[in-house]
Amino acid sequence: xxxxxxxxxxxxxxxxxxxxxxxAFRNAIRLDPGNVEYALAxxxxxxxxxxxxxxxxxxxxxxxTFPRSAEAAYWAGCLALERVLELGGPGVAYRRSxxxxxEDLARALGCLRRSADLDxxxxxxxxxxxxxxxxxxxxxxxxxxxxxxxxxxxxDKDAMLFSGVGHLMKGKVTPANDAFNRALAQMxxxxxAMMESVDLIxxxxxxxxxxxxxx
Numbered sequence: 001x002x003x004x005x006x007x008x009x010x011x012x013x014x015x016x017x018x019x020x021x022x023x024a025f026r027n028a029i030r031l032d033p034g035n036v037e038y039a040l041a042x043x044x045x046x047x048x049x050x051x052x053x054x055x056x057x058x059x060x061x062x063x064x065t066f067p068r069s070a071e072a073a074y075w076a077g078c079l080a081l082e083r084v085l086e087l088g089g090p091g092v093a094y095r096r097s098x099x100x101x102x103e104d105l106a107r108a109l110g111c112l113r114r115s116a117d118l119d120x121x122x123x124x125x126x127x128x129x130x131x132x133x134x135x136x137x138x139x140x141x142x143x144x145x146x147x148x149x150x151x152x153x154x155x156d157k158d159a160m161l162f163s164g165v166g167h168l169m170k171g172k173v174t175p176a177n178d179a180f181n182r183a184l185a186q187m188x189x190x191x192x193a194m195m196e197s198v199d200l201i202x203x204x205x206x207x208x209x210x211x212x213x214x215x
Contacts, residue, residue, distance in 0.1 A: 059076045077109070143163055150163070
């Protein structure tokens with residue numbers, strides 16, 4: 001009941017509603033501390049309030065308390081990845097690497113990989129891993145993530161796009177083109193129109209702009 005109240009309060013999308021949601025989720029956790037769903041909901045409402053540091057600490061705590069939860073590992077990885085992506089576009093974060101960057105990236109990748117290992121069908125973990133490898137200029141790892149996704153979801157257009165972007169980053173145009181064409185075949189008319197638009201590549205950054213749009 002407390003958990004459902006928390007969700008309802010959160011749907012108000014107001015500061016007061018989120019404050020009430022936090023209290024409701026805390027009550028749920030107090031009554032059932034072994035429930036990962038309640039713990040995640042409490043962390044998520046803090047994130048919705050903009051308390052990013054608090055949310056990150058809470059997600060990390062949940063991941064440590066529930067080491068077998070793919071969703072808990074995923075959220076812990078997402079918040080760590082956000083710190084990495086604050087450093088800028090493709091390859092920029094890698095070139096500006098420092099101690100804190102390396103720690104955040106290692107934590108993000110570790111959590112996201114654990115999430116995918118715990119639940120190989122949990123797509124969000126693959127998507128965030130793909131984003132991480134693209135933004136830190138690791139095309140081989142991006143292709144590996146794509147291939148792993150495709151073994152679980154052979155018709156996943158996003159996995160095909162990951163594969164295409166990875167090969168494009170390596171300068172391998174033919175396999176990239178093959179992957180993009182397979183992805184286009186899985187898309188509806190609106191998605192195809194967006195992907196085939198020259199607006200994605202009509203600037204001085206060329207191919208790189210298109211690869212970012214695909215990701």
